[in-house]
Amino acid sequence: MKWLTNLFKKEAQEETDPMKKYLIAGLGNPGAEYVNTRHNIGFKVLDRLAQQEGSDFNTAKLGAMAEVKLKGRTVYLLKPNTYMNLSGKAVKYWLDQEKIPLENLLVVTDDLNIPFGTIRIKAKGSDGGHNGLKSIQQVLTTTEYARFRFGISDAFKKGQQVNYVLGEWDEEEKAKLSERLDISSEAIKSFVLSGLPNTMSSFNGK
Template sequence: MKWLVNIFRKEIPQGERHDKNNSEVSKKFLIVGLGNIGAEYVNTRHNIGFKILDHLAKKESLSFETAKLGAVAEYKVKGRTLILLKPNTYMNLSGKAVQYWMEKEKITKENILVITDDLNLPFGTIRIKPKGSDGGHNGLKNIQQVLNSADYPRFRFGISDAFKKGKQVDYVLGEWDEAEKAKLPERMDVAVQVITSFALAGLGNTMSEFNGK
């Protein structure tokens, strides 16, 4: 696949590596999918962070284990360790889980990637940013409050804004429509590629490769 070939070309083999901005990157990464716990939320738009991590886990034959403040799975790609975290706090308390696992695994802000839904992007569109505002998202808002910083990478997955006035909550907590369900597997495949690229090629290269796709 072209994206994978590009990653291997850009990767610096052995030891530590640098992205376009020459920032040092270690070999351990925390990939956080945001969502609400409970069976009633599993297939809702707001839970795309959980759903993408579940999709990745299935592809890699991983099982999530219940751990402190979340469900966790771990695997390696070319010497990089990726820790997948689905916080089991409420969405607006996600920061507590993120901070705990960052400290436990000694992972810096530059090596976390927070996956969340975004109403301002068309369905399935991807936008990766190195930092930014919470955009009104309660999960991001709490993470920024707990970390006392907005300088951490985030991966926004578009869910579009196809709702009537006053129906935003119902929309984000609603399930995907049939057209979205049909396209979702392919879009989640791309999301998995984003995660792999983040760990292997770095943030800058991943943004160049995937933003807007």
């Protein structure tokens, strides 16, 4: 029976091993009026992943949370309810609460400088003028965390950036969005299971 005791010990260690825990933070704004806006693509990507894995979001402190299991790894999906410019508060709380190492954090956000639907995953970087990333950088006091940028393009007229970002997808974008969400979901699974370098190699530019 010693082998059985050792097995239980091993399983208990794996369950509490911080390296097997991941936080995927999808950025967006809470509220029905923002659901289908370009700025909320972080929420949309997490919704698709949760749906694929049969998980549901529940109200939690500073946001909505879903939990997904991927080959022995626990993945927490976080949609902050703090509004975009206070996203860092929710991200830090859940990193601390679940004792998740910074290298196991991935932040999903929209990016105006990338063509629609294109994925760009990086190990670190500036906030690029994005209020959500700016908040996370300020609260975590570092830019050394992985980010997943989903291109929303910059097809807006001068002075219309805010309206564009907070506007809804056009018909052509809607037709392509589901496929892009599926690919985004696969990229997140790859981050968890295969690591950041492999994921960057496989998905960047797709």
